[in-house]
Amino acid sequence: MRYRTIHTLVCFLLLMAANIQADNLTQPVSLVPCPVSIVPGTGNFHFSAKTTFAVENEEQAVEVRRFTELLTRAAGFTPRIKVGNKKGDICLTTDVGLKEEAYKLEITSKRINIHAAGVQGFFYALQSIRQLLPAAIEGGQVVTGINWIIPAVTITDQPRFGYRGLLVDVARFFSPKENLLRIIDCMAMLKLNTLHFHLTDDNGWRIEIKKYPELTEIGSRRVERPGKNFSERRNPRQGEPTVEKGYYTQDDIREIVAYAQERHIEVIPEIEMPAHSNAALAAYPLLACPVVNKYIGVLPGLGGMNADVIYCAGNDSVFTFLQDVLDEVLELFPSKYIHLGGDEARKTHWEACPLCQARMKQEKLENEEELQGYFMGRMARYVQSKGREVIGWDELTNATIPEGFIIQGWQGYGQAAMKAAELGHRIIMTPAR
Template identity: 40%
Template structure:
């Protein structure tokens, strides 16, 4: 199987000797303890597609052998895959490396290896190869917005599988916003009783706004979250939760008016930046400390995202309590007030061994000492943070916003500027103006899936794929990228997505049923 069929492209791919290795009823999967999770995953996935038992252990016959060896010189998440007539051997620097090697092994088989039941396709043969591989970045992420349009749990699990297929390792889960609160908090049940649904949703971006008149809602119980986190961890994906503060909080204020200016609000039904923001009282701080404490119990990863983006200051300028806080803390203005608010939670997380993550607006008024910045408003925020010694995740709108239109032609609810497949593939996450030491603070990149205009998992499929496939190579492959070389490999990769049932955007444009005739979108100057 030539290298052109693999996505993302491996660092080193050499042909092996002989005719390769055929899977049959006698083939076994043998793993050491550290690779046992990957063995179970591979047995389940290939067993479903091939109908083969792939029994555990070494029976002396055909064998797929999985091993972790930190002394093999492969680097974090790196692996070596060797296939010859005697079998297949995957050695990983760590358990994640073994898993990525198994993902590559699966890609060496026909696309029907991604189906859930066997087809009458004949022999299952792995070609003779020797592949050595490791990722360029440690943070290879995707932000999924389940606040604007709720994604049922089984679709989130499917999305995790698709991320794992592409060797991505961070799911940034946007759980709260003006239009919905999606996570159960035991201390505050009104957050799901009231804030998890809205009476209707804006459709498109016409002005004045048009609404569908249909209630929308949903939330994840704490057991759902534990399942999502565990399912992702088994695929070496860390789930980073986002609870957005102090802006994008109208849903929470609708459930608890004391969090805002005190007026009665409903959960947001319109898209865009909304003036209603959190108050800065001790009551609000205590409320969100409790929320974040429950969140940290559910998400064991290092990072907790506080959002921090698009926080209008209009209410704070008119608020007696906000102005009193500015005076009491010796702050210069409302920007420093937002910084003070974010620093409070940076201290709270640091005391619990966690790290604060926030959008680049958290630079305004001064950056919290332990903060990692997600740079979305171009690259300027990321450059400033890296030069100040802070870690950065790059996701500028022009290259990373998968809600943006995919062509200048007819697209469903076209928003933003054109962000085509080739644009995503060509983007370099590291800004050219950074020096070597500064660039080391760019720990990776992510793409963002904002779902105001994605009201179903089918629509998410269309907007995300195959652009996510292009992004996956951009953050995995460390060499020079050539779109003309990538495209033939992607065309073969689309056969895998077809077998899975992903309703991606065809390379030549949308199918008729993927359009939204008559629904107005919006442009964007940047």
């Protein structure tokens, strides 16, 4: 995945935040993303130790408890939750007429009514209340002298997009588990529902794979290049100490996935292939084409000419290896989708590799782009045989797109993804420009 993409995604989110205007309101209502409709009322609703929630069932109580934990932590009181009761200051009522993620939130000075079809809608209504509360609610410790009020307002809301994602690139910049949980919490507050977890790249392999321990023993460590920008960092020399490190154990991954699930966020793992694989190949160099005769190390920066060190498409051990890796990944991530990468594969070694050339002949492939199509298609069929769907970057449009691929557009202004859409493929639009 191109390095610039992550910055673009973050900037996009910031722009969305800056553009929200709370027009026509007597009191400031600041919500991101902006709800479909906001109608101002009069006065404020006041949260206190006496506030009670009335919920219909335990499922709703779970959602409300997660919200009241914020008050416990920041305000020092915990509203009561009455299950199976219709009388309370804040009432949750199921309305099956609403769409899955939609909600209606009526706040008056006396009470709050929340309507939704199910837990996701209630969760998002509670996130809106969270944003309407004083900012101290996010402080993480009890603050005194705060009036825990929210303005009277009626909000009707539902998402415009089904896939509301954030890509986190922990391969280039490892982020400890604690930071990731905080990121997930902030995503929830912004009603995002998909975390694209970029776990492997030239610059680090960040997920423990029991069958191949060297992926993390070697692949999660790299040399330091202090004071240098990512694009300026020299490639490693053999024998240089690898002091920068970090990866998630399988227990860490389970905790991250569960934490996200509780917040209605699907975590989609990305295992890059055939390129962006220097970290894996540093650990298992025999999986590169046999014509590669230079040292393969985990790259501290962009890597320059090492971008052509990629998995060999003619070596069956590569497919066995990747299937074994995916077996463990599928076990850890219950997501409907698995991202297989597929971007920026330079074919110079494939052109010179006898194994790759033999594969092309055997499979009657016209060129190396079609060889990549073969590679991605073979891996996609494996993932699909396990009941999951596959996502790949928009370079897959360079050859025949393997069946069933959802194409994620990053190049240019998204033209390649549009081409895939015209061919009937589903797309995720994240153009870097």
